[in-house]
Amino acid sequence: MRIVRYTYHGEESYGILKNSEILNLKSLLRMKMDRSPRSLEELISEWKIDEIHRLIDEVSNKEIEKVAVNRKEVSLKAPILLPPKIICLGLNYRDHAEESGAEIPDEPIIFMKPRTAIIGHLEPVVKPSFVEELDYEVELAIIIGKKGKDIPVSEAAKYIFGYTVFNDISARDIQFKDRQWTRGKSFDTFAPMGPCITTATQIGDPTNLRLRTRVNGETRQDSSTSMMIFNVYEIVHHLSRVMTLEPCDIIATGTPGGVAAFMKPKPKFLQPGDIVEVEIEKIGTLKNPIIGG
Structure with a gap:
């Protein structure tokens, strides 16, 4: 899984880089979980990669279409902006x-x-x-x-x-x-x-x-x-x-x-x-x- 931080239409989020698309992971997790990590740093800290892999395997093509954006339309940012060290x-x-x-x-x-x-x-x-x-x-x-x-x-x-x-x-x-x-x-x-x-x-x-x-x-x-x-x-x-x-x-x-x-x-x-x-x-x-x- 390749995870990115990006801005799309002025809004910052994080997602999964998949070929020519980025899947908005925050939105995808919100569909499947009670709550989704607010930031990529929070996602990393919570250490739920196995659970995320499982959820992604379960989502339908229709659900993926709802959260997919064209990579050319986003601006990639540094994955981590405020590391402890x-x-x-x-x-x-x-x-x-x-x-x-x-x-x-x-x-x-x-x-x-x-x-x-x-x-x-x-x-x-x-x-x-x-x-x-x-x-x-x-x-x-x-x-x-x-x-x-x-x-x-x-x-x-x-x-x-x-x-x-x-x-x-x-x-x-x-x-x-x-x-x-x-x-x-x-x-x-x-x-x-x-x-x-x-x-x-x-x-x-x-x-x-x-x-x-x-x-x-x-x-x-x-x-x-x-x-x-x-x-x-x-x-x-x-x-x-x-x-x-x-x-x-x-x-x-x-x-x-x-x-x-x-x-x-x-x-x-x-x-x-x-x-x-x-x-x-x-x-x-x-x-x-x-x-x-």
Whole structure:
């Protein structure tokens, strides 16, 4: 199941992405239940995916027709707008660590992004006027589905609601000047995510998903989550030893090699007018234009 947040005729809702249509899940659940979650965050927190699957299997074609809208007529939004936390991993792909000249970490390296950086599909990334070296990073993001602390690796899957595509936009000149990651990755619009959340049950095995970045149609990154140093279950385990994980937490799991900063013979940083597409198998493609600020 691929779940989206969207606006249609000025009204925000959440639904299921199905081919060329979006099924208004809020309306569909209202037909079948005493009440439906008011928001996508509430849906995730209530953790009723199995029940939702069952209800969808039971609805008639006539009922589906009542809640279906053409995908071209809606505006997709970031799936989660107000997460409790955005936790990011650095250097979690061996080839990215190697291209940057860093040692391979023996524990996950983490930092945080503010939720004010979140934007959705087709929304512009704003390049501040004083930033010279703007970069992309395609990342698989975990969406946490229930509260947990000190979660064993063997139990981690039970806490994952689903996955989305995340682009960890970075101002490399500021990042390298500061010698740490927070300021250079925290500007408004520096956390594009979407276009949907694919539920964990539909993803199946998250440890072998193809992920790619294209800039103006040119492939810059092309790798697999099988190249992660710490896989998604190990990440959930490690993070939950540090902090309590909560429903709707977003965990960006790191990027593979091929970022602009380390391209040869010279870097190819993002510029206003560029179009960046980051794509992950079984989830979809997140597309954002770059504009000047």
